[in-house]
Amino acid sequence: MNDISNIGILTSGGDSPGMNAAIRAVVRTGIYHGIDIYGVRHGYQGMIDGDIFKMQTTDVSNIIQRGGTILKTARSKEFMTAEGMEKAYKELQKHNITALVLIGGDGTFRGAVDFFERYTIPAVGIPGTIDKDLSGTDFTIGFDTAVNTAMEAIDKIRDTAEAHDRLFIVEVMGRDAGYIALNSGISCGAEDILIPEQVTNMDNVLDKIASDERRKKTVHIIVVAEGEGLSGGRDIGESIRNRFPLLDVRTCVLGHIQRGGSPSYADRVLASRLGYAAVNALRSGVTQVMAGIVNDKVVFTPFSNVIKGVSPMEPDMLDMIRVLST
Ligand code: F6P
DSSP states (O other): OOOSSEEEEOSSOOOOOHHHHHHHHHHHHHHHHOEEEEETTTHHHHHHHHHHEEEGGGGGTTTOOSOOTTTOOOSSSSGHHHHHHHHHHHHHHHHHEEEEEEEEOHHHHHHHOOOOOOOHOOOEEEEEEOOOOSSSSOOOTHHHHHHHHHHHHHHHHHHHHHHHOOOEEEOOSSOOOOOOHHHHHHHHHHHHEEOTTOOHHHHHHHHHHHHHTTTTTOOOEEEEEOOOSSOHHHHHHHHHHOTEEEEEEEEEGGGGGOSOOOOOOHHHHHHHHHHHHHHHHHHOOOOOOEEEEETTTTEEHHHHHHTOOOOOOOOHHHHHHHHHTT
């Protein structure tokens, strides 16, 4: 059986609301079972720098409701190098860390695959990203909160859009995935939703606006994912202005407000379940996998499969956007 007497825990990549709830669950489950838990600050960079401290149950008091991550996070370029990984491994040995829990998204698990090709150390991952761009889980920690944040913002934008008879292009986060755009857009009754998973045909977007105009629709909300193929909300706005010079067009980039804030109940529960499951997986010898939830059951997927690509978007959802916005 693997030695998991000292578990290191880190958060890496973009923070997401609910990461603190996951840290709390890992620390409390570990200590409950007599395991020492070591917090690594600033993700993989903290591993390289030896920014590591022993955690107590009180370190995670009063954090379940807080956004961000008490362990801080980073996107470490140094960890992508062989030298960086070697330094990180030596620091883990120095602190006698015998296992790891990694909380993060796509970049975190890519880093994990490279690291574990070189060094053997039991590890379990927890999906923490607002983008929901991982295989092996129906939801990622932070996604629900981010969609709710975007939804509330777009509702407010609709109020002012309606008052002025304006068209708004709202850009939401999602570097490679359109899940935030799709779900916030549907929940706000967006007139159009543009996502990376579907090639945008600008003529179709313009024809849709023309048909709305004919029906005297005075408000148009177009939700665009940041990673959508065209060059962002502003260029889309330009094309719209060229064809409809009388339309009053505005663009709003929601940006990092989507990453902050108190996690929703769904994210707190998801994070608690996965943190608890990650420690128990290590205890029972399950390793080099990410814990996820599929059909409300905890499942484990090897790191390399998690990053092989997200499940394709339901074609029905894409069709639904068109039908519901007519
Ligand atoms: O990975 C989550 C995410 O919020 C993406 O949606 C976005 O593209 C990226 O992080 C932004 O990263 P940063 O905070 O480094 O600007």
